[in-house]
Amino acid sequence: MHLSDDSQKRGGAMRENRKKKIKQAVFETIGVLISFLVLIPFLMVLVNSMKSKRQANLLQLNLKGISLGQIVENYGTVIKEARxxxxxxxxxxxxxxxxxxxxxxxxxxxxxxxxxxxxxxxxxxxxxxxxxxxxxxxxxxxxxxxxxxxxxxxxxxxxxxxxxxxxxxxxxxxxxxxxxxxxxxxxxxxxxxxxxxxxxxxxxxxxxxxxxxxxxxxxxxxxxxxxxxxxxxxxxxxxxxxxxxxxxxxxxxxxxxxxxxxxxxxxxxxxxxxxxxxxxxxxxxxxxxxxxxxx
Structure with a gap:
């Protein structure tokens, strides 16, 4: 009887831990998705700030058209013209x-x-x-x-x-x-x-x-x-x-x-x-x- 009670308690504890892990995984997944919704606009701004005018006008979230020379030109122009x-x-x-x-x-x-x-x-x-x-x-x-x-x-x-x-x-x-x-x-x-x-x-x-x-x-x-x-x-x-x-x-x-x-x-x-x-x-x-x- 004692062994049966102990096994039931351990089984209940394992099920409880499993439920907690599932809940934690669900909340973490939701948090990651929300983070992506917040970060995507920032990434869009950052990526397109390093492109040429033609590529930036497309407003696409890709790395096409990025170069070191273009980065220096864009940021240098902004610092100078915007004072x-x-x-x-x-x-x-x-x-x-x-x-x-x-x-x-x-x-x-x-x-x-x-x-x-x-x-x-x-x-x-x-x-x-x-x-x-x-x-x-x-x-x-x-x-x-x-x-x-x-x-x-x-x-x-x-x-x-x-x-x-x-x-x-x-x-x-x-x-x-x-x-x-x-x-x-x-x-x-x-x-x-x-x-x-x-x-x-x-x-x-x-x-x-x-x-x-x-x-x-x-x-x-x-x-x-x-x-x-x-x-x-x-x-x-x-x-x-x-x-x-x-x-x-x-x-x-x-x-x-x-x-x-x-x-x-x-x-x-x-x-x-x-x-x-x-x-x-x-x-x-x-x-x-x-x-x-x-x-």
């Missing part, structure tokens, strides 16, 4: 300043709202989070910026930075709020008892604890601002202030487009964000999951 060096510099300035503003003030606002459990702070929280559902209306924004002379010259860059910061602020505030709820308030009390001022306590003690969610928020800010097209089109559309994303316009026309140059431009513009995302991917996932659990 990518200055465009990258403009994008870097706007992205860095906008991200710094959002991370600083969104984290501070989230800390105050979480720690002060009053009706006023609850109303402030609801008001800010409501920004997640409201679209950005560029016409009134542009009208407001024009009234304060922030649509021309260096003022346009400052105006674009403020608009970017305001548009991203609600989401960054939201994820900071969820993370800060998991930090004990006793840490604040101990710092204040030791004589630390509120600002010193926040930047020396609290902010370092926010490193996981800060990295996640930073990546979201960088990718959003760098890849944005609409705000740059309205506010940074002059030759000197154009951002990297807007350079794609140079190779598109109403009747004809230089697809090989357009694809090469897309590859170059996307490369910094792709590399940064691949390097920071584990921190992004960790920050989002920690914020979700603690929230």
């Amino acid at each position: 990518l060096v200055s465009s990258f510099l403009n994008s870097a300035i706007v992205t860095f300043c906008g991200s710094a503003l959002v991370l600083t003030f969104a984290s501070m606002a989230a800390f105050v709202v979480v720690r002060r459990k009053t009706k006023a702070m609850k109303a402030v929280n609801n008001f800010i989070v409501m920004g997640l559902t409201l679209p950005l209306a560029m016409v009134p924004v542009y009208f407001l910026l024009s009234k304060v002379h922030m649509t021309t010259g260096t003022g346009a860059v400052a105006g674009a930075i403020l608009v970017y910061a305001a548009s991203i602020f609600p989401f960054i505030f939201f994820i900071y709020t969820g993370f800060i709820k998991g930090i004990s308030g006793e840490i604040d009390e101990a710092a204040i008892i030791d004589g630390a001022s509120p600002l010193l306590m926040y930047f020396r003690i609290i902010f370092p604890l926010l490193k996981p969610v800060t990295i996640t928020a930073l990546m979201h800010c960088v990718m959003t601002i760098w890849n944005d097209f609409g705000i740059s089109l309205y506010l940074l559309n002059s030759a000197k202030r154009t951002t990297a994303v807007l350079t794609t316009y140079l190779f598109m026309g109403q009747k004809a487009s230089d697809w090989q140059l357009l694809f090469a431009d897309v590859v170059l513009v996307s490369m910094p964000i792709v590399i940064l995302y691949l390097c920071m991917q584990k921190y992004i996932v960790a920050g989002l999951s920690d914020g979700a659990v603690k929230g």
Whole structure:
């Protein structure tokens, strides 16, 4: 009887393991198929960026027509005609300043709202989070910026930075709020008892604890601002202030487009964000999951 019971248990365990393996294989297969759906457009862009104009116009996913000379010609032409060096510099300035503003003030606002459990702070929280559902209306924004002379010259860059910061602020505030709820308030009390001022306590003690969610928020800010097209089109559309994303316009026309140059431009513009995302991917996932659990 004991041998029969043991064999039944082993048989049940084997069947259970087999079911788990089958489920895992099914999910992995689905994941691979979804990955191909996402990667195929990127491969199409990359492959056709290395072809001649005639071959690129066919928009085919094959290696026919690719040569080292053609690659050098396409990418060299894009860098020169699109003035990518200055465009990258403009994008870097706007992205860095906008991200710094959002991370600083969104984290501070989230800390105050979480720690002060009053009706006023609850109303402030609801008001800010409501920004997640409201679209950005560029016409009134542009009208407001024009009234304060922030649509021309260096003022346009400052105006674009403020608009970017305001548009991203609600989401960054939201994820900071969820993370800060998991930090004990006793840490604040101990710092204040030791004589630390509120600002010193926040930047020396609290902010370092926010490193996981800060990295996640930073990546979201960088990718959003760098890849944005609409705000740059309205506010940074002059030759000197154009951002990297807007350079794609140079190779598109109403009747004809230089697809090989357009694809090469897309590859170059996307490369910094792709590399940064691949390097920071584990921190992004960790920050989002920690914020979700603690929230």
